Amino acid sequence: MYKFLFVIGFITVFTFAAQAQVTDTAVVGKSDTVRKASNTAPGSFAPPIKKEKTYHPDSLHSPHKAVMHSLMVPGWGQLYNHRWWKVPIIYGGVGLLAAAVIFNQKYYTQFITLAKYKRQGIAPGPNDKYYAEYNAYGSGVSESDFASAADGNRRNRDLSILGILATWGIQTIDAYIDAKFIHSYTVDNDLAIKVTPGVLNQPVYAQSTNVSFIPAIKITFTF
Template sequence: MPKFFLFFILISFLSPIAHAQIFDKTETGRIDTTKKKLPGRSLSGSFAPKIDPLREKIYHPDSSHIPHKAVMRSLMIPGWGQVYNHRWWKVPLIYGGLGLLTSAIIYNQHQYKEYLTISRYRQGDPPSPGAPYYDKYILFRDYQVSDARLSDVRENSRRNRDLSIMGFLAVWGIQAIDAYIDAKFLHSYSVDNNLSLRATPGVINQQAYAQDVSFKYIPGIKITCSF
């Protein structure tokens, strides 16, 4: 009796599996088990979503913009790559930054040269009237500015000059990279012509901490943008 009961359970378990298979006898006599074709699947088993031709996105990349040309022009002349990419508003920013850094380079170089000349006057023969930076030399002597203090301001001017030069080169390189990125974007991507904006009314469910209020749902607006 227990054996018959176990045999009955085994037969009941295997029956749905046996009925789910569809046997197809081929010419070679082999049994081919096929699955029911699901909606939205191709013969290879991969999903093949249906695309509405009216909603299909249309892209128009600008093949006339070459990133190599943009970066090379910016390396030769700052802002030329931005003009090539039609980003005219960036040119004043680039030259504004380069102009400020150029003025800082000139000012700190002048200060460094002045303090260096005065230091050499102190280490050698005093200058005669009419020599370069003679008035500044007399002023430092009258105010008893020490050699150590003079050396500090001289090295500070040299450091600021070097930092200004590095900043100038950094801005030059950044604007070249910016021109390359803009050209790459224009060359590879574009904005779709089929832009749409749809607003639909809806309701928002209250959060768990706000369930004690008198109303469970609050009105809302759902905005869908298509790019």
């Protein structure tokens, strides 16, 4: 009888000891998991957070001034933003478009005048305007031909003028963006890059192939 009670008591003590050991292990594992998760950023594959970026607003640089400078003179806003290399690009584009305007205006005036000569049925004299051009084209060119050529030059001239206005507007927007998003904040230069090998799962359309994974390279930028 006493031996039976002793065996029951021994089993009871062993059971409580084993249960306590399991509880301690679970608590330790949970604590380690919490400690590890607290050192990472949100997200399953996010790297540990080392240092937050610091922004320093530049109160002396005004996007409004950059826009007003660009509206008054093309490229002035870029000079205000210290983007010197953009100025030759702006004036190169404006210069080409201005040359196109002058070229097409010249020939528009010429062809519309020659069309008037044809419509009136008279030939210009040696002292009249476009006398040499009228003789160079010959009598085989009709009034409608000259009118069509004049319409083409007028269309190209108008498109070139619109191009100049569009370039003016684009360089104004560019000056605003530079002043607002580049000069408004000074960002630190703490930039790092990490390249690690990895694998990708096979796409759905290629799952019938023998290869289950695709070799890949993972590139991580840290700002």
